[in-house]
Amino acid sequence: SQxxxxxxxxxxxxxxxxxxxxxxxxxxxxxxQWYRQNSGRGLVHLILIxxxxxxxxxxxxxxxxxxxKKSSSLLITASRAADTASYFCxxxxxxxxxxxxxxxxxxxxxx
Amino acid sequence: xxxxxxxxxxxxxxxxxxxxxxxxxxxxxxxxxxxxQDSKKFLKIMFSYNNKELIxxxxxxxxxxxxxxxxxxxxxxxxxxxxxxxxxxxxxSTPTGGYTEAFxxxxxxxxxx
Numbered sequence: 373s374q375x376x377x378x379x380x381x382x383x384x385x386x387x388x389x390x391x392x393x394x395x396x397x398x399x400x401x402x403x404x405q406w407y408r409q410n411s412g413r414g415l416v417h418l419i420l421i422x423x424x425x426x427x428x429x430x431x432x433x434x435x436x437x438x439x440x441k442k443s444s445s446l447l448i449t450a451s452r453a454a455d456t457a458s459y460f461c462x463x464x465x466x467x468x469x470x471x472x473x474x475x476x477x478x479x480x481x482x483x
Numbered sequence: 484x485x486x487x488x489x490x491x492x493x494x495x496x497x498x499x500x501x502x503x504x505x506x507x508x509x510x511x512x513x514x515x516x517x518x519x520q521d522s523k524k525f526l527k528i529m530f531s532y533n534n535k536e537l538i539x540x541x542x543x544x545x546x547x548x549x550x551x552x553x554x555x556x557x558x559x560x561x562x563x564x565x566x567x568x569x570x571x572x573x574x575x576s577t578p579t580g581g582y583t584e585a586f587x588x589x590x591x592x593x594x595x596x
Contacts, residue, residue, distance in 0.1 A: 405584060405585075407587075409524075412590075413589060414487075414573055414587035414589045414590050415573070415575075415585075415587040416587070417584035417585065420583070420584055458524060460526065462585075470516070470528050470531055471516075471528070471575075471585055472528065473518075473525075473526040473527075475524070475525060476524050476525075476526075478524075
């Protein structure tokens with residue numbers, strides 16, 4: 373089973389709006405990462421948040437982590453057409469040397 | 484310069500054939516991975532190598548055999564291909580096992596007919 377479950381599975385918004393995606397996981401983690409995958413391409417790392425951090429920013433991206441709820445959210449502000457992609461969370465499980473990916477959110481930005 | 488490169492990008496082959504996918508990273512990373520992405524976009528780890536040593540094997544059929552001649556290369560050989568092997572296979576690397584960002588190749592789309 374997937375360690376991370378993302379919600380929603382698909383999201384369509386107008387350009388300029390904010391997009392929020394959520395990720396829930398099951399076991400203790402060292403860190404949580406978000407990746408973007410454009411159609412037909414490999415995954416690109418966006419941001420990493422450690423288990424002792426609660427919020428992190430990178431440009432138009434804002435990530436929060438709530439370890440008590442085992443959940444994270446990715447907020448993309450002022451969305452652009454180029455943000456259209458699938459977004460995945462990935463967890464680095466405590467004591468385990470591998471990244472486990474969530475199910476992904478397909479984001480479509482409507483121009 | 485491409486950080487993680489995979490070849491080929493597309494591979495169409497018949498059931499029963501044997502094929503290989505190659506991966507190379509020029510980042511000096513110690514750990515390399517193979518992931519399989521199915522038609523529903525689920526990404527599942529298959530193998531992980533650290534400095535040429537296998538450290539993760541996620542109950543993948545033994546028709547799949549990874550080979551790491553050196554820490555910059557991790558190849559995937561698949562014997563007796565089946566229809567269910569059709570997927571996109573991604574190679575990735577990290578400086579240490581899973582604790583920092585992973586760099587991915589562009590993927591190899593394998594179609595078994």
